[in-house]
């Protein structure tokens with residue numbers, strides 16, 4: 001028996017031992033995948049509203065789990081900003097406008113209608129000054145603090 005064969009047998013045994021539980025886990029995952037697909041179908045495919053060419057993002061009972069306050073499962077709420085067609089992600093705003101919301105709050109420039117969990121389409125967009133004018137406005141907002 002050559003050293004090569006012994007080594008190969010050792011590796012094979014090791015791999016088989018490692019793959020045993022993995023194979024079980026994979027088949028379990030596949031079973032769960034079937035359930036997820038069935039759940040997504042039950043929600044009428046509303047969770048898959050995406051542009052063409054983009055892979056659908058699974059919105060299933062996962063990270064946040066059911067019973068999250070303020071929102072029913074599978075309910076896609078539009079962004080609070082007037083004219084924004086994205087769906088709300090945090091506190092009634094889409095991701096882009098939530099970032100803007102946070103930036104405005106941080107720099108004490110939050111207009112009165114920019115509230116948390118505002119009704120969809122109830123918030124007027126705020127066009128911030130750019131360039132030198134923007135830097136000046138930002139400096140003034142910092143001075144007020």
Ligand SMILES: [Zn+2]
Pocket residue numbers: 079080081084085086093094095096097
């Ligand atoms: Zn938005």
